[in-house]
Amino acid sequence: MPLNLRWQIVFFSPYPFNMQHHLDPVDLEILRLLQKDATLNNKELAFKLNKSIATVHERIRRLKEQGYIQRIVAILDRKKINRNLIAFSHVFLKAHTAETLVEFETEVAKFSEVMECFQMTGAYDFILRIATSDMDTYHLFLRNKLATLPNVSTVQSFFVLSETKSDTAYPL
Amino acid sequence: MPLNLRWQIVFFSPYPFNMQHHLDPVDLEILRLLQKDATLNNKELAFKLNKSIATVHERIRRLKEQGYIQRIVAILDRKKINRNLIAFSHVFLKAHTAETLVEFETEVAKFSEVMECFQMTGAYDFILRIATSDMDTYHLFLRNKLATLPNVSTVQSFFVLSETKSDTAYPL
DNA sequence: CTTTATTTCCGAAAATTATTCAGAAAAATA
DNA sequence: TATTTTTCTGAATAATTTTCGGAAATAAAG
Numbered sequence: 029m030p031l032n033l034r035w036q037i038v039f040f041s042p043y044p045f046n047m048q049h050h051l052d053p054v055d056l057e058i059l060r061l062l063q064k065d066a067t068l069n070n071k072e073l074a075f076k077l078n079k080s081i082a083t084v085h086e087r088i089r090r091l092k093e094q095g096y097i098q099r100i101v102a103i104l105d106r107k108k109i110n111r112n113l114i115a116f117s118h119v120f121l122k123a124h125t126a127e128t129l130v131e132f133e134t135e136v137a138k139f140s141e142v143m144e145c146f147q148m149t150g151a152y153d154f155i156l157r158i159a160t161s162d163m164d165t166y167h168l169f170l171r172n173k174l175a176t177l178p179n180v181s182t183v184q185s186f187f188v189l190s191e192t193k194s195d196t197a198y199p200l
Numbered sequence: 201m202p203l204n205l206r207w208q209i210v211f212f213s214p215y216p217f218n219m220q221h222h223l224d225p226v227d228l229e230i231l232r233l234l235q236k237d238a239t240l241n242n243k244e245l246a247f248k249l250n251k252s253i254a255t256v257h258e259r260i261r262r263l264k265e266q267g268y269i270q271r272i273v274a275i276l277d278r279k280k281i282n283r284n285l286i287a288f289s290h291v292f293l294k295a296h297t298a299e300t301l302v303e304f305e306t307e308v309a310k311f312s313e314v315m316e317c318f319q320m321t322g323a324y325d326f327i328l329r330i331a332t333s334d335m336d337t338y339h340l341f342l343r344n345k346l347a348t349l350p351n352v353s354t355v356q357s358f359f360v361l362s363e364t365k366s367d368t369a370y371p372l
Numbered sequence: 373c374t375t376t377a378t379t380t381c382c383g384a385a386a387a388t389t390a391t392t393c394a395g396a397a398a399a400a401t402a
Numbered sequence: 403t404a405t406t407t408t409t410c411t412g413a414a415t416a417a418t419t420t421t422c423g424g425a426a427a428t429a430a431a432g
Contacts, residue, residue, distance in 0.1 A: 059276060065271060079381080082384095100239045100274050101369065102231070102272050103235075103368060104268055137365040143367050144363075144365055145366075146286070148361060152358075186324075188320060190318070193309040251411090253391095253411090
């Protein structure tokens with residue numbers, strides 16, 4: 029039986045698979061500015077950067093394409109939409125098999141009260157950031173949702189008294 | 201001595217001082233969508249909402265003016281900008297006078313590694329979310345910055361192994 | 373060091389979108 | 403029902419985004 033030889037179209041990237049693209053000072057300044065205020069338009073950015081509008085446009089396109097900018101979002105005032113209570117919930121599981129962990133992560137992510145979920149090193153397994161309207165609502169969430177998940181052993185709840193600093197922008 | 205009677209221009213707001221403005225289903229849907237993707241333009245929103253472009257425009261203007269939308273920002277991929285390590289640091293203070301608390305809050309907010317700082321109920325005084333490139337950098341931050349603040353008694357550090365859910369959008 | 377190729381940058385045209393506005397429709401109030 | 407107030411709309415205008423050909427700058431090759 030003969031070897032089945034044929035042509036094949038193959039894409040050779042000029043870059044290593046996980047290459048970090050190089051960010052020059054212009055890119056960094058764009059990221060800095062857009063992290064603070066993404067309503068700045070190309071004209072304003074061009075002025076601040078001493079570049080042309082077309083250049084700014086192309087830079088931003090690339091920063092999005094390459095994944096530096098994940099998304100542009102509106103940040104709401106949580107108190108105006110009735111999320112007055114923020115809790116950090118430390119969760120301890122009964123078991124730590126891969127299966128247990130994945131199941132917990134999958135289920136907890138479905139709860140709308142859960143804004144963030146991190147698996148942690150150290151004293152507890154997961155830390156959750158929970159946003160609810162008030163303590164009663166948190167209580168219901170804890171009893172009827174979080175505590176009912178299989179393999180949840182203990183939950184310790186800590187509540188935010190005041191928000192001193194809250195920043196989505198990384199310094200660059 | 202006669203009473204000094206004069207006319208005075210006074211603004212009577214038709215609303216109580218801290219009134220929560222009413223959000224109708226259109227407002228809520230706009231907020232829902234913009235929390236996920238603020239690059240949606242008025243035309244696209246108008247189509248999704250079955251409203252005119254001008255209506256959408258006016259709604260968004262009001263939502264910003266009334267403070268529901270605090271700001272529009274770019275969310276970056278932290279790993280691409282070399283923030284591979286996220287730590288939650290529980291901080292215990294030696295004293296709890298108003299002065300001590302304010303001083304800590306003020307100073308800690310100045311550190312670029314500190315993304316968030318919350319004063320908490322319960323077992324510890326503050327929880328910080330720290331973003332650094334790696335463990336060495338965190339270590340330096342802890343030794344040279346956080347631990348040197350006056351009145352810091354103890355810091356317990358917990359590190360993120362994996363980020364299961366991370367959402368800036370509140371369900372509405 | 374010069375030539376050639378590659379990348380980045382720019383201005384101007386074209387396409388698209390934001391903003392304004394006067395009046396229509398709808399809703400609330402009297 | 404009449405009147406006022408609010409919301410909504412389409413169309414005009416202003417502003418912005420996007421595209422594109424070629425210039426400038428940079429890197430690579432001869």
